[in-house]
Amino acid sequence: MNSVARRLSSLFRHSGFTIEPFNNGHHQMQQLQQCRGIRVRVLNGNLEAALGLMQRKMQSSGIERMIKQEQRFHIKNSEKRVLARKNLERRLRSEDLAKKLKIIMIKKVRSGHSKTVDNGPQIGGSNNILRLRTTTRTIICSAAVPA
Structure with missing residues (x-):
């Protein structure tokens, strides 16, 4: 789940449309990307419950599938x-x-x-x-x- 959270950090930094550099080998491309956000409340300082709720929301909305399908690096x-x-x-x-x-x-x-x-x-x-x-x-x- 930590890898998913790390990948999400780049998606949720800015709201709306952002232009973010995309590293593809030696070439730098500018890619127009729309960011979507999920908000989860942390009740009584229970971070584990909030992370579990966030993961369920991500699965139901399809964001997790989108992140896993995204390929930024070379596959051996x-x-x-x-x-x-x-x-x-x-x-x-x-x-x-x-x-x-x-x-x-x-x-x-x-x-x-x-x-x-x-x-x-x-x-x-x-x-x-x-x-x-x-x-x-x-x-x-x-x-x-x-x-």
């Missing part, structure tokens, strides 16, 4: 490889979970454990069409009744 190739490996592992775990959930849903539908909703008389028979659509993170199951 070894760090890039580690980040790429972690992203690949996360994606593979997500795809494996999606496959497992799809298999479970298909087995559940085939065994007849799915709940049916009585919508009254149906035209065109009582054949329900089940569509399974998978994404990398979720499985969406929808049942459609042909009209």
